[in-house]
Amino acid sequence: MSVYIAHRLFAAHDRALAADLAQRVAAKVGPDRVFLPFCDTDEEDLVAEVKGRRLFELDRERLGRLDAMVALLHGPSLDDGVCMEIGYAAASGIPVIVVTTDFQTYSLTEAGPRFEFPDPILQAVATSIVRVTRLGAPALPSVPAHSRFTGFQSRNTAQTGTALDAAVDALLDLPDRAPQLVGAPAVIGAPVYVEASPYTAWGRDHLAKACVDAGHTVVVPARFTATDPIAGALADLTAVCTAARFLADVSGPEAPPGTAVLIGAAVASGVRIAAFQPRPTFTHAHGREPNWRNLMIQYAAETHLDNGDAVLSWLAA
Known part of the structure; x- marks a missing residue:
């Protein structure tokens, strides 16, 4: 199984979260079967004549030969690069597991049906959605006293750990291949x-x-x-x-x-x-x-x- 980790990559905490997920997946399927953008394209140190285009080419090349995608999406403002990668995989018949810890749901009207993401197409194309919305449990009274900030940090770490473990479980439970949703070729005169x-x-x-x-x-x-x-x-x-x-x-x-x-x-x-x-x-x-x-x-x-x-x-x- 070749797995693509799609993630927002502009901030250190986003890259660290994706690396945590990649490590958990690699422990199950092997490190050579996991592709982690930025890390595996050596983005910070890569030298190319047109670097942005080269990064696109490297990512697209891997998108063309994968068996599954796990995508990290956070909050109401969703990374457009990750969303593009999700669409590519979905149209190629590749199963997509979307992971979120957002505690909000979204609707197109005040009283309308609620969705996991601001645009319903993400819910429509996802093979499965792993959604863990609550903090981890507070530390037990027997745990030595620590600051409330350390306690809050540990509860968030527990929440993300739960979400990532659930994503790995969902990945391992996937069928060999998802049915292709679309893909009829464009024809002359098409709209x-x-x-x-x-x-x-x-x-x-x-x-x-x-x-x-x-x-x-x-x-x-x-x-x-x-x-x-x-x-x-x-x-x-x-x-x-x-x-x-x-x-x-x-x-x-x-x-x-x-x-x-x-x-x-x-x-x-x-x-x-x-x-x-x-x-x-x-x-x-x-x-x-x-x-x-x-x-x-x-x-x-x-x-x-x-x-x-x-x-x-x-x-x-």
Whole structure:
């Protein structure tokens, strides 16, 4: 079994948590069968002509030959690179175990059904979700006195340990291979799938209108308006993977998580992707070119569009 650990990797505590998970998985399946990004791509010390692109290539190469993925997702702001990797695995028929210690649940309306994550597509594509929401038990009175901060730290450590152990158990219980959810090849005349960003004016999808005005058949997300958001999410996944093109508005503090999932699915399915972001901000890291979005999103897309004319040019190409 070859296992990919998908995790947010920009802060030391996130990398340490992922390494803890990788070590637990390696103890069961062997260290050579576990891929841990940043660690196994030697990201800090890697030297390449275009470092961000090379990192994308290394991660994608491993995504193309794995048996399972375990993804760490924290809180309401979900890492877009991890979400992209989840979408890639899901569209490739790879089982995905998602681990979270978030104690919140989410709904699209105040009284609507509740989901584990802000976008229902993550729940729809996950093979299983390991969710441990409560702190570990307090220390017994017989334990020598310690500060309340040490006690609180140990309860959090116990919580994450429980979650990681449960993830390993779920991994070992997986069938040999998950059925492929989608994957019918795009055909000539297939529609353009267009997804707006929730960080922009909701319901005013100028991108869909531009595609219609250019003579294209357009499909827009179903999951945000469907009576059953999970069924709508699976319909969105199928629509993206069978589309001729995918036009994604990735505006916001990071690419919206559901959009990132669909970008990963589109890459795995060979669908052409354009990322629309009129006001990009750039991230900078040692030895790496400035990135206008998470590098997994940036290099998954064939082009970055920043205005209406650029959209029309891409549609005509």
